[in-house]
Amino acid sequence: MDKDELDILRHTSAHIMAQAVTELYKDVRLGIGPTIEDGFYYDFDLDHTFTPDDLEKIEQKMREIIKKDIPLVREEISREEAKKLFEKAGATYKVDLLQKIEEPVVSIYRQGDFVDMCRGPHLKSTGRVKHFKLLNLAGAYWRGDENNPMLQRIYGTAWKTKGELDDYLNKLEEIAKRDHRRLGRELDLFSMSEDIGPGLAVYHPYGTTLRFIIEDFLKEEHKKRGYQFVISPHIMKASIWKTSGHYQMQYPMYFFDIEGQEYGIKPMNCPAHIHVYKSQPRSYRTLPLRFFELGTVYRHERSGVLHGLLRVRGFTQDDAHIFCLPDQIEQEILAALEFAFFALKTFGFEEYHVMLSTKPDKYVGTEENWERATEALKTALEDNKVSYEVDPGEGVFYGPKIDVKLKDALGRLWQGPTIQVDFNLPERFDMVFYGADNAQHRPVMIHRTVLGSVERFMGALIEHYGGAFPMWLAPVQVVIAPIADRHLGYATEILNELTANDIRAEIDERRETIPAKIRDAQMRKIPFTVVVGDKEEEAKTLAVRGRSGQDRRGVRLKELVLEIKEKVETKSSDEV
RNA sequence: GCCGGUGUAGCUCAGUGGUAGAGCAGCUGAUUUGUAAUCAGCAGGUCGUGGGUUCAAAUCCCUCCGCCGGCUCCA
Secondary structure (H helix, E strand, O other), X not given: OOHXXXXXXXXXXXXXXXXXXXXXXXXXXXXXXXXXXXXEXXXXXXXXXXXXXXHHHHHHHHHHHHHHOOEOEEEEEEHHHHHHHHHHOOOHHHHHHHHHOOOOEEEEEEEOOEEEEOOOOOOOEHHHOXXXXXXXXXXXXXXXXXXXXXXXXEEEEEEOOHHHHHHHHHHHHHHHHHOHHHHHHHOOOEEOOOOOOOOOOEEOHHHHHHHHHHHHHHHHHHHHOOOEEOOOOOEEEHHHHHHHOOOOOOOOOOEEXXXXXXXXXXXXXHHHHHHHHHOOOOEHHHOOXXXXXXXXXXXXXXXXXXXOOOEOOEEEEEEEEEEEOHHHHHHHHHHHHHHHHHHHHHOOOOEEEEEEEOOOOOOOOOHHHHHHHHHHHHHHXXXXXXXXXXXXXXXXXXXXXXXXXXXXXXXXXXXXXXXXXXXXXXXXXXXXXXOOOOOEEOOEEEEEEEEEEHHHHHHHHHHHHOOOOOOOOXXXXXXXXXXXXXXXXXXXXXXXXXXXXXXXXXXXXXXXXXXXXXXXXXXXXXXXXXXXXXXXXXXXXXXXXXXXXXXXXXXXXXXXXXXXXXXXXXXXXXXX
């Protein structure tokens, strides 16, 4: 079924839900009820506060409306007429919507006594909606503005067939199983605690192993690409944040006092990198300079937005600042973009959604530089054959930017790399270089990340693989399961050989049965479980069980080592 | 921050005003085990926090905190 058809189905479902709510409750004022990916919602303003039990009641009512097979009738009326109609009905939000509509004629849809303003189109009658489910309740500000009243939103989903609905509901379950917060605990990767503080992750040994693998990869690749590594302090005096402007714009920072001096915890690494730049006179001959730091920053995110590793208060950016000549912008952006895609691909992300944000109404810098930088970003995208969308006017005031969102195994999008040109900070910090003309010129600054934040990326990575990491990323690559105590010696020999080859292995020494050891290793999503008993010890071989269930007997240790090393070196994501 | 939900053992959850429970995990013991859970026993909780109502509160009310689903914002 094509997308438009589904859209119509869901839109009609939203209308049926609105009718059901209107019939069930008094004084309901309708907000808007659009379709969204995989479903629909409708916003309501009413005295009654919905509870999860109400969803069932509303669904029941919707079924009645569907059973009656009420026709949906389109009418076109003038804006004025519509305004009168909705004013009379006390539909204040619809009247508010009408204020913003310029067309002289609007369409309304009637189904029985229920009327809603709507562009349409709709199904012919309510009976054509068959497979739907109301999912959850939420609060939402009218028109998304927190100065407006908050409405109650009901989310639902609707599909053409029962099979598709069931598939979708199963997918929701699958998503829940892959939730990085759940896997983080189950795989003993990280945890967060009320005692430590909200939005602050603590890495456990396995999580730290995974993080170091990611960080080592980043360091190596940055080195290859001509970045120089720097380190900056976590706290810096408030004055530098005044120079950067973060202080005045009330950036959500943490400030505190040391012996009468105000300090702030860094929410960004740029000022320190600029400081490195300014520590000596710079010549055009030495540009571009690329300073890289795995910089841990803290931002005071509002409590309601925190979410596992994906939205935290303390995180580490794979942050770099490139200082270059205006005519180097293009090559630098091209290189940065290639780098970002290379890294994402290495970690198994093959699909992206790329956004180019251009000059907003209020901006700093010259028209010419904006033009040049925006063109550079475009050219870099096109040279990389990346399809992208332009978000006109959505750039930050200091420069245009590229945002890359990655698509995971379940088709969800995650904020990843960003590349931003900055005309503001070089100005504010009065950065200069000496040109061939022996005069002082302003360098251009590019902020860029490859993965974004290590925390967020790890969260996305955990969900992408559902915790079943490819060999090179798996915190534990091999679990050795001796059948009885008498095999512990042989197991230790194997462990030592694996460890000597930089393979991350453990022995399951518990006095448990083999089925129990296998089950535990399987639940931990360990790539290989090596079972050793009398037969193996005698023949000096291994029985190797892969995570996907296949069992190989009589394997030589050397073969296994080579196989694992090969997978690690190629960063293969082939299942074992 | 705002709206709604929610908080009981390490984890998953039961317990609606009258003596805090289960499974898994943990510990102890027995079992020496061949590809997704061997058996038994033991231990573990000021029921998120502070206050209130009551003869009596995990249970009812209020405060604060955390978490979950959204809104808004972002790496």
